[in-house]
Amino acid sequence: MQDQTATFERHIHEQQLDQRRQVSGEFTWLLSGIVLACKIISEEVRRLGLSGKSGGAGAINVHGEEQQTLDIFSNKVLLECLGSRGNVGILASEENEAPIVLVENRDDGEYVVMFDPLDGSSNIDVNVSVGTIFSIYRRPENHNGSTASEVLQPGTQQLAAGYCLYGSSTVMVYTTGNGVDGFTLDPTIGTFLLSHPDMKMPDRGSIYSVNESYADSFPPYCRRYLHWLKSGEDDALYSSRYIGSLVADFHRTLLKGGVFLYPPTSFYPDGKLRLMYEANPIAMLAEQAGGIATSGGESILSIKPNDIHQRVPLFVGSPFEMQRLQTFIQRPLKV
Ligand code: AHG
Ligand code: MN
Ligand code: MN
Numbered sequence: 001m002q003d004q005t006a007t008f009e010r011h012i013h014e015q016q017l018d019q020r021r022q023v024s025g026e027f028t029w030l031l032s033g034i035v036l037a038c039k040i041i042s043e044e045v046r047r048l049g050l051s052g053k054s055g056g057a058g059a060i061n062v063h064g065e066e067q068q069t070l071d072i073f074s075n076k077v078l079l080e081c082l083g084s085r086g087n088v089g090i091l092a093s094e095e096n097e098a099p100i101v102l103v104e105n106r107d108d109g110e111y112v113v114m115f116d117p118l119d120g121s122s123n124i125d126v127n128v129s130v131g132t133i134f135s136i137y138r139r140p141e142n143h144n145g146s147t148a149s150e151v152l153q154p155g156t157q158q159l160a161a162g163y164c165l166y167g168s169s170t171v172m173v174y175t176t177g178n179g180v181d182g183f184t185l186d187p188t189i190g191t192f193l194l195s196h197p198d199m200k201m202p203d204r205g206s207i208y209s210v211n212e213s214y215a216d217s218f219p220p221y222c223r224r225y226l227h228w229l230k231s232g233e234d235d236a237l238y239s240s241r242y243i244g245s246l247v248a249d250f251h252r253t254l255l256k257g258g259v260f261l262y263p264p265t266s267f268y269p270d271g272k273l274r275l276m277y278e279a280n281p282i283a284m285l286a287e288q289a290g291g292i293a294t295s296g297g298e299s300i301l302s303i304k305p306n307d308i309h310q311r312v313p314l315f316v317g318s319p320f321e322m323q324r325l326q327t328f329i330q331r332p333l334k335v
Pocket of ligand 1: 244245
């Protein structure tokens with residue numbers, strides 16, 4: 001019988017005690033805002049066909065993509081739930097062009113929260129798993145006074161990162177830099193309960209995940225790597241799985257190992273995924289679980305951002321597959 005007291009909130013509190021952080025409760029209160037928002041979004045996802053929130057909203061976001069009704073709904077829920085915490089200074093969302101400054105002075109709003117409110121929008125109407133991704137920073141004490149300088153911090157500075165996956169069940173996976181834990185929403189009591197303690201990515205897997213329709217425009221090293229994944233060499237027998245929702249493709253990689261890649265393509269020369277609210281939180285989770293995440297050139301977490309919506313190539317997975325990728329990146333082209 002599941003321990004119905006092993007809640008997300010209790011876990012955060014105990015983790016802070018373990019880390020001998022002065023348990024002010026501020027961080028727990030902040031995270032409870034994310035938990036509340038994800039519960040509301042989860043309910044909406046589950047009733048989508050009935051609630052009239054499916055389909056396009058007839059608006060275009062800052063990326064030139066048609067916003068789905070659920071993108072806008074999820075974004076509004078997160079802005080409200082986090083905006084009401086009282087300790088969040090700045091919010092940045094995939095769906096908002098500029099960061100939103102809630103509290104000018106740092107003392108009253110010490111946290112910066114960035115999020116992708118609804119990841120996998122193209123899958124919403126076909127009942128395929130989607131998710132919410134979040135990344136939490138502390139506002140820097142020294143900065144040049146611009147909001148951008150408070151927000152544009154490398155992924156190594158994240159206080160916490162996580163996602164909520166609205167799949168066959170609703171699962172919250174998060175890290176505060178002290179390992180990765182997963183919680184499943186028990187709808188009978190409306191509470192996330194610890195279901196995946198201390199998650200570790202397998203050292204090696206048997207699944208690769210990439211949108212192969214773009215393969216002709218991948219960089220040569222990437223095409224050679226893909227060929228190796230399919231070759232059966234080095235007793236590497238892989239099958240291919242691609243859901244098209246980053247959260248779902250990564251969650252499977254976290255649990256089963258292997259590799260997920262979104263390389264540069266002719267349409268997205270810098271990759272499609274956004275650094276601040278997709279790649280960085282995923283990379284923190286991957287590394288905390290024993291995996292590796294790079295842009296093909298450098299560790300994702302070390303990238304110094306220059307724009308909150310900047311895109312980056314993402315290769316993330318088990319040590320074996322990621323080290324093998326590195327050999328293709330370093331191998332000179334056969335002339
Ligand atoms: P979002 O719905 O937040 O825009 O994210 C979609 C992303 C990501 O979830 C997924 O990995 C990728 O788009 C899929 O892109 P392709 O459809 O080009 O494969
Ligand atoms: Mn996304
Ligand atoms: Mn999104």
